[in-house]
Amino acid sequence: MRVANVLGVKEIGWAVALALCLAPLGSGQDAKLKLDHLEQLSSKAAEVVDVTLDGPMLQMASKFMAEDNDPEAAATRELIKSLKGVYVKSFEFDKPGQYSAADVEAIRAQLKAPGWARIVGVVSKRESETDEVYLMNAGDEKNPQGLAIIAAEPTELTVVNIVGPIDLDKLSALSGHMGIPHVEVEKGAKQPKAAGKHEEKH
Amino acid sequence: MTRLEDELRSALRRIDPSEGFADGVLARLRSQPAPSRRARLRAIFMAPRLRWVWLTAAACALLVAVVVRHREVQRERMQGELYKEQVIKALRLTSTKLNAVRQKVQTLDREPPDS
Numbered sequence: 001m002r003v004a005n006v007l008g009v010k011e012i013g014w015a016v017a018l019a020l021c022l023a024p025l026g027s028g029q030d031a032k033l034k035l036d037h038l039e040q041l042s043s044k045a046a047e048v049v050d051v052t053l054d055g056p057m058l059q060m061a062s063k064f065m066a067e068d069n070d071p072e073a074a075a076t077r078e079l080i081k082s083l084k085g086v087y088v089k090s091f092e093f094d095k096p097g098q099y100s101a102a103d104v105e106a107i108r109a110q111l112k113a114p115g116w117a118r119i120v121g122v123v124s125k126r127e128s129e130t131d132e133v134y135l136m137n138a139g140d141e142k143n144p145q146g147l148a149i150i151a152a153e154p155t156e157l158t159v160v161n162i163v164g165p166i167d168l169d170k171l172s173a174l175s176g177h178m179g180i181p182h183v184e185v186e187k188g189a190k191q192p193k194a195a196g197k198h199e200e201k202h
Numbered sequence: 203m204t205r206l207e208d209e210l211r212s213a214l215r216r217i218d219p220s221e222g223f224a225d226g227v228l229a230r231l232r233s234q235p236a237p238s239r240r241a242r243l244r245a246i247f248m249a250p251r252l253r254w255v256w257l258t259a260a261a262c263a264l265l266v267a268v269v270v271r272h273r274e275v276q277r278e279r280m281q282g283e284l285y286k287e288q289v290i291k292a293l294r295l296t297s298t299k300l301n302a303v304r305q306k307v308q309t310l311d312r313e314p315p316d317s
Contacts, residue, residue: 064282
């Protein structure tokens with residue numbers, strides 16, 4: 001029996017419209033993390049880097065980079081032009097114990113959502129350091145739609161969240177440009193090789 | 203008395219209007235349509251005395267608009283530069299952290315498994 005005979009054309013039309021409306025919600029799998037709870041650490045930190053740039057702000061930055069007529073600025077512009085947000089919170093403390101495990105766990109919990117995959121996790125118990133890199137694949141492993149980095153040290157906590165199609169090759173191409181240090185990105189090396197006992201593999 | 207004076211006096215002598223002249227003038231005024239509100243306003247505002255006032259006011263308004271726009275552009279530029287700096291700062295930090303992770307992974311790779 002044809003579906004149209006059961007539901008009627010009008011109902012199917014409504015269903016299609018509803019599906020089109022809800023599609024962005026489903027496929028969006030928003031890569032933006034909630035980092036508001038970290039703001040309380042600002043008062044305890046000796047040094048704070050807080051960058052919050054959403055789409056329009058990035059577009060404006062991109063526009064001003066275009067005015068520079070500088071090839072290095074052009075490379076950065078190329079990288080950020082399709083991004084929807086760049087959020088960085090970095091705190092440096094004078095002494096250890098200024099942030100809690102719960103502060104980090106609240107971010108990790110968000111990264112357990114579908115779409116996110118931890119590509120690197122380095123836990124150094126000796127140094128009490130944890131470094132984790134996550135990518136949001138959203139069904140397309142070659143084109144990540146988001147990047148998250150958690151770098152936790154006794155006197156430093158850094159969380160990076162980049163929302164939008166992030167091209168790691170382009171990020172790599174920025175090496176040395178505009179004071180951006182070199183990043184080596186190995187193609188197809190998203191699954192880390194076997195390593196020491198402190199390294200977690202995913 | 204000269205002849206010229208006589209001629210002048212004769213030319214400038216008072217002559218009463220013909221009968222019904224005043225009624226004719228009033229009738230003619232009544233027959234003409236009253237000026238529209240717009241025309242009356244225009245007559246008030248475009249009076250020669252006021253014309254300079256309006257021109258000065260328009261020039262001032264234009265000047266204010268130019269100054270406001272200039273400030274807006276300047277503010278936009280400052281914001282853009284700030285966002286640009288923030289983007290570079292964020293990418294620099296991201297890059298530094300990714301490098302640090304890469305180095306740690308490489309160090310762990312080189313370490314013997316039971317160390």
